[in-house]
Amino acid sequence: MGWLLIVVSLIVLWVASLCKILHTSSSASSKASFLSTGGAPSKKNVLLVIAHPDDESMFFSPTINYLISRGHNLYILCLSIGNADGMGNTRKEELYQACAVLKVPLQQVKVLDHPNLQDGFGQKWDKNLLAKIIGEEVSGHDIGMIITFDNWGVSGHCNHRDVHHGTRKLIQGITERSVEAWELLSTNILRKYSGPVDVWLSILLAMKYTNGITHCLLNEQPLKSFHAMAEHSSQWVWFRKLFVSFSSYTYVNTLRKIDN
Numbered sequence: 001m002g003w004l005l006i007v008v009s010l011i012v013l014w015v016a017s018l019c020k021i022l023h024t025s026s027s028a029s030s031k032a033s034f035l036s037t038g039g040a041p042s043k044k045n046v047l048l049v050i051a052h053p054d055d056e057s058m059f060f061s062p063t064i065n066y067l068i069s070r071g072h073n074l075y076i077l078c079l080s081i082g083n084a085d086g087m088g089n090t091r092k093e094e095l096y097q098a099c100a101v102l103k104v105p106l107q108q109v110k111v112l113d114h115p116n117l118q119d120g121f122g123q124k125w126d127k128n129l130l131a132k133i134i135g136e137e138v139s140g141h142d143i144g145m146i147i148t149f150d151n152w153g154v155s156g157h158c159n160h161r162d163v164h165h166g167t168r169k170l171i172q173g174i175t176e177r178s179v180e181a182w183e184l185l186s187t188n189i190l191r192k193y194s195g196p197v198d199v200w201l202s203i204l205l206a207m208k209y210t211n212g213i214t215h216c217l218l219n220e221q222p223l224k225s226f227h228a229m230a231e232h233s234s235q236w237v238w239f240r241k242l243f244v245s246f247s248s249y250t251y252v253n254t255l256r257k258i259d260n
Contacts, residue, residue: 032253034074034215035145043098045141046072049134049148049167051159052082052119053095053111054209057229058244059154059184062219063147068103069220077137078102078111079130079163080119087234101224110137121158130166131173138170138179146171147255150183154192154249166194171258181258184249185214193250196222198248206254213257225250 035044046067048061050056056076057065067074076099082091092111099109112133117125137143148167153160164183169183191198199218206216219225229244230236 010090031080033212033225034066034217035070038231043071043073043082044144045075046145046147047075047077047134047137047141047143049077049079049146049163051079051149051153051157053078053091053165054082054232054235055101055160056095056099056230057225057232058240058247059149060147060253061225061228061250062217063184064244065224066104066217066253073108074104075108075137075141075143076110077134078109079114079125080159081111081113082116082119083113091232094232094234098228099260101228101231108141108257117138119159123159125159125162125166127162127169128167131170134167135170135174139186143176144179148181148183150186150256154184154186168258182255183258185254185256192198193246194248195237196248196251199252202248202254215255217253217255219251219253222251229249 039048048060064074078095095111096106096109099106116129146167147159149164151161151164153164167181202216208216226244
């Protein structure tokens with residue numbers, strides 16, 4: 001009887017959390033202050049920098065859905081073709097298909113296959129090279145904001161962390177123009193696999209910062225995240241299906257401004 005009560009309570013909490021996300025996203029009050037200047041949202045050219053194809057769907061889909069729904073001009077720079085499993089070209093095409101689901105214009109999606117930026121644990125990416133490549137994209141598309149991983153990179157993957165260091169290197173060296181950079185905050189393992197339930201703690205933690213350096217973005221269309229990840233068919237195995245179902249990153253992103 002005790003176990004049944006616990007299971008029912010968890011199901012109720014899960015459903016209530018999902019309803020919170022959907023209700024908040026559909027209400028007028030959900031027009032959060034992120035990328036807004038008092039009244040109407042300020043449209044920006046935004047660059048999302050990821051390490052591998054599928055990063056955008058597994059980790060950043062709440063942010064992507066938020067930006068696209070508000071008319072921001074989103075570019076995606078993927079720094080490798082994810083060829084650690086020998087399926088680089090396939091994964092590149094899968095990324096384009098996923099971006100089509102997420103409504104990101106395909107001409108604004110760039111995937112690199114640089115000899116010094118190969119996918120895999122133990123593959124160290126030079127932050128100076130990364131800063132140079134990211135900087136070229138910033139200049140070429142008049143980017144006003146960069147979004148990427150934080151220092152832990154959600155999963156601790158070295159490529160994710162290197163992307164963060166390359167972005168930070170770029171931001172620290174920019175003096176002639178105003179470019180903001182934001183990082184996706186990594187969470188502990190309990191929060192990471194709590195699904196939509198993590199939305200409550202994410203909102204509370206974001207409310208602690210009243211100076212605008214942290215924002216909590218709820219996923220307005222979580223089902224779209226599943227459909228986007230499913231386009232990565234070479235990666236859509238049982239444990240990734242479980243990850244997308246139970247990962248808090250499917251339902252909420254907390255972004256923090258990188259201090260330059």
